[in-house]
Amino acid sequence: MNSEKKENAIDLSYHISDLARSRQTSPLKGLSKYMGRPGVISLAGGLPSAAYFPFSTISGEALVSESFPVSVAEQSSSLSWLWKIFGASSPSKEKTSHLSIPKYPSRPDEVNLSAALQYGTATGLPQLQGFLKDFVDRVYQPAYSDYTTLVHTGNTDGWSRVASTLCNPGEGILTEEWTYPSALASVAPVGIQAVPIAMDKEGMRSDSLRATLEQWDEKVRGIPRPHVMYTVPIGQNPSGATMGLSRKKEIYDICVEYDVIIVEDDPYFFLQEGQYIPKARRVPEVPSTTLDAESRYISSLAPSYLRIDYQGRVVRLDTFSKTIAPGSRLGWFTCNPVFAERLERAGEVSTQAPCGFGQSLITQLLINWKYDGYIRWLRGLGAQYKMRRDYFIDCLLDEFDVKPSVATEGCWTGCDVYVAFSKPPSQGSVMSEKSVALRKPLFSFVPPTSGMFVWLKIHFQSYPSYGDRDETLEMKLWVALAEAGVVLGPGWFFAADIEDSPDGARDGHFRISFSNAELDDLKKATQIFARIVGEFFDTS
């Protein structure tokens, strides 16, 4: 299916950092040919006997892969999804199947608890490796053939290992101007700083990237031109933007030109929700029931950078945190084999293998579901997030008077921006045209197309006492909201450059997550938000 794949990636080994270069290769490597040889008795490793592992079997009751409907229409008509959201109150209704991992299975190809709980699975259980390789091949379709998949303990561990493998202290990392704070926190102590690139509705802008690299002056900047990019291209954190194929091609080509490695942190890939359509204009979706529904679904998603990575300069980070559970602490790298070897060594001296209990349960779940079942699960999950996104934006539109507008500057240039005003004092009364025209915007947002978050820009210039730079307005409002019972993500937390926030001090920001709260609470939270914001701006 990938007849156009290149046979080999180019040699990118010169990107490996000094630290990673000096990591020991396994000293027993040359000796390993004896280790697995039939009949050889190994007394070399410090392995306990599996007889001493106290678990003789572990098992789980797992939801069936079609637990969630694949479209919002299906959900709305049946309402059967409701008990799933409030699963706590009626778990007995859930349809589950049993999976079990015995310490000593009868067939050698089965997942084996005695192996999963032993040392020596730093590259992952063989059955998991096999599943991931097939999954990457069919879903992400890398443009070269000799890519490697390697397990890690979640994307935070993954990024932390990649950063130390590719960056020397005192270097810079290209990233979106608003970004995931932990990614920066993990590299800041070793003197690696963010180099923010401007954003628009698709996330990182290619023209800003080119300008930054083209005009790089080491003397002015104080650090060499960055050769590593950290990006969340789908469900961008915090903005919720989704980057399509053509933008990715533009950025990839610039990275080829300036020899930049792209680290694609993509936890929200399967939470692609598409354009928000207001309730009144929303047409019920008819879920595809054709035989190739799963592959058509995959084709409908914005692709990974891997799809265009003919040189092997993409390190993709996948995680089960959003698709199974955060406590899985399991994910994987997809990258060229040269980087993978160094990343494996980095794992050996820190986390070693991911937990064997989690690995074996998740592997057995994937084996039971099979590829098609897992894709079906992911489709259902994506539909849940789309439903949640729609529900939350609907709530905002209920509580505020929201006007669509097209931004002509800033990070939302070209986007359909929703600008929120206070509602007229009472439902019945009608404001005069004049008073409507005089109203000031409270906040604005672009409905996210992927992920878990709505990114609000609060227009503090509408605040009565707004004058000169007042950096504490964002936190003043944050505290007022928290005191009233709603906690949001404060915007300053997500600035790549906290000293020089992209929107200056004119605007504040909040990141609101619609992923976790019960729907009732989302409704209640928007009502509290409307009341407090109204009071704060005192528009009466």
Added chain:
Amino acid sequence: MNSEKKENAIDLSYHISDLARSRQTSPLKGLSKYMGRPGVISLAGGLPSAAYFPFSTISGEALVSESFPVSVAEQSSSLSWLWKIFGASSPSKEKTSHLSIPKYPSRPDEVNLSAALQYGTATGLPQLQGFLKDFVDRVYQPAYSDYTTLVHTGNTDGWSRVASTLCNPGEGILTEEWTYPSALASVAPVGIQAVPIAMDKEGMRSDSLRATLEQWDEKVRGIPRPHVMYTVPIGQNPSGATMGLSRKKEIYDICVEYDVIIVEDDPYFFLQEGQYIPKARRVPEVPSTTLDAESRYISSLAPSYLRIDYQGRVVRLDTFSKTIAPGSRLGWFTCNPVFAERLERAGEVSTQAPCGFGQSLITQLLINWKYDGYIRWLRGLGAQYKMRRDYFIDCLLDEFDVKPSVATEGCWTGCDVYVAFSKPPSQGSVMSEKSVALRKPLFSFVPPTSGMFVWLKIHFQSYPSYGDRDETLEMKLWVALAEAGVVLGPGWFFAADIEDSPDGARDGHFRISFSNAELDDLKKATQIFARIVGEFFDTS
């Protein structure tokens, strides 16, 4: 029970490395007071709804805590332990109990899968934290009261976090002259080097430690006087030595004097096997059946450094790898709260929390077993290792002519050393006194008192062609053994200073693990070893 405990440790915060000092404190810390407040709706974090975790329950069949007898005598008389060693062939005989972790338990104090699989358990499940605190208090009895326990993902992760928290690049770490190679591999890339301290039968020598610190000359050594020690005091890897209380006191006092932090990596604490007694003189042990058997057992063990740590300068690393299973990827720090806070931050940007599947299964197991049950399990496990140690040394004594001797120099000074010679050509014949006297020693060893390993010193000066330094003799013999079907740990791998091995080139070393192989294979391996070593030295 710890009335003599000091109220507070001294402030050791100046030991924190530059890197660790600059690690972000959680930016939302000041805001966290709102997070858990009843009635507050949090839309701040990127948490998936627990409704989307596909596991509704996980469960396990776990061995009962008294699965293994507490003494070798009990084992020998009943032989019932045999099926446990060869558990694979008759697992049905194992006595197990069922444990289960539902996503939404009915009681709030129960282990909760929806919480275990969510983000935010970087300090561990509350039930696990509670168990560990009680366990440390009763087993290790720290000499000060405000110590902290904090989970990590195994001692390799633990040590890796400690090293980066306490050491700056270009510093040295005090350690045994023979040591665990991965501990050095994890810090070597950041320019941290081992400073080897001579050993004797209790492991690290206090006089050598004092001499090293006293005579430290930064100009000669090129690095500042070390302020961190990495030590495996029980079941020392590779030597198998056990350090008693009085030696620990000597070393602790020196560390107070020279302000050194002791990192106690202690995975083999519960594998304390005691002195080896040859089969002929071995008296069957009568297991204690008194009510206070478990506490008497704890008192019989060589204590942790924590017992004498009145200043909070010990960072203890515990792991479930040897007591439950290596695939647990779960362990914990015990240390002063100042270090613990920095270690927690280091975890947040790398591994985050240990896997929720493993954490909840292990926590539930410990809850089911209770403290006394877990101690009973550990006693049984220790007896298994004692039995294995005895069995393997018995095998060596069967295959070679072994003479006890007292070493007067080198790392075995003062030990009862077992020196092995080839056996007389046939069982019936008797060697003349003269030929006995002319025999050359093949290898020697000190039976380990704890842990998983026998550390053999091979006397290559007995080798016919031995002349000048021949560094490849160790590996030549290693390959000959491997070709014949026995793989051992090559000695050079364990030298703290590979360039300048403690015993020079006169001797080679092998580390032999008796922890994993079936007893038949241990027997077979010693027979092969005897044949190959005999041929290698060509003593005929």
